[in-house]
Amino acid sequence: MIPESHPRYESLLLREKIVKAFKKGILADSGMIAHGRGEAFDYLLGEKTSNPAKSAIKAGAAAILLSKNPVFSVNGNTAALVAEEMVELCRISGGKLEINLFHRTPQRVNAIEHVLKHAGAEKVLGLDDEKLKYLEGIESPRATASASGIYDADVILVPLEDGDRAEILHKTGKIVITIDLNPLSRTSQMSSISIVDNIVRVLPLLIQEINQLKREKKENLQQILDNFDNQKNLKESLHVFKLKK
Numbered sequence: 001m002i003p004e005s006h007p008r009y010e011s012l013l014l015r016e017k018i019v020k021a022f023k024k025g026i027l028a029d030s031g032m033i034a035h036g037r038g039e040a041f042d043y044l045l046g047e048k049t050s051n052p053a054k055s056a057i058k059a060g061a062a063a064i065l066l067s068k069n070p071v072f073s074v075n076g077n078t079a080a081l082v083a084e085e086m087v088e089l090c091r092i093s094g095g096k097l098e099i100n101l102f103h104r105t106p107q108r109v110n111a112i113e114h115v116l117k118h119a120g121a122e123k124v125l126g127l128d129d130e131k132l133k134y135l136e137g138i139e140s141p142r143a144t145a146s147a148s149g150i151y152d153a154d155v156i157l158v159p160l161e162d163g164d165r166a167e168i169l170h171k172t173g174k175i176v177i178t179i180d181l182n183p184l185s186r187t188s189q190m191s192s193i194s195i196v197d198n199i200v201r202v203l204p205l206l207i208q209e210i211n212q213l214k215r216e217k218k219e220n221l222q223q224i225l226d227n228f229d230n231q232k233n234l235k236e237s238l239h240v241f242k243l244k245k
Contacts, residue, residue: 137164
């Protein structure tokens with residue numbers, strides 16, 4: 001039992017979710033290492049959503065609303081931390097959920113599908129019984145892509161991503177939105193819109209932003225997207241780290 005008075009209460013709760021997800025087979029062991037690395041970056045951020053992150057969230061919301069086929073990629077860490085939020089994001093945007101894993105096993109795919117369905121997902125793509133396609137240029141199991149999902153998507157949200165897939169997806173002309181606490185990672189550098197923040201803070205804000213921007217005309221949404229400069233935003237995100245003492 002973690003007392004609410006503990007100065008690291010929220011962070012420790014997330015850590016506990018990750019451990020439980022690993023024990024249930026949702027998460028690979030390396031997923032715990034990835035979470036710990038992100039936790040360190042979040043600590044340097046002050047565990048708050050910065051202004052550059054808010055700008056990136058707004059651009060991401062505009063891109064999703066302009067998309068003809070938005071797809072939201074789900075891995076073990078995402079399922080462990082924000083399954084309900086991913087389902088809600090899917091519901092309000094008309095997007096699709098697709099399981100995509102680096103350490104892919106039938107057991108993990110089934111476990112993550114169960115988590116998403118329990119969170120309210122009506123349909124989940126990327127399952128083993130689906131005739132999956134493969135993205136050229138990716139040698140890991142993350143090359144899998146649903147024909148009606150990631151393979152055909154024009155906008156893809158790839159939270160907690162690995163850089164090689166983000167780069168390939170971007171090169172195919174897709175708008176790649178990523179959530180990564182490290183602004184210097186290959187994922188952040190290779191994506192179209194990089195949100196440097198903790199996924200547990202990003203998803204509620206992204207949902208809120210989409211709900212607010214739904215009333216905007218398409219030309220206004222396009223202007224938000226056109227005015228966003230990812231490299232400039234990443235430099236501003238780095239400056240946020242530099243301000244921390």
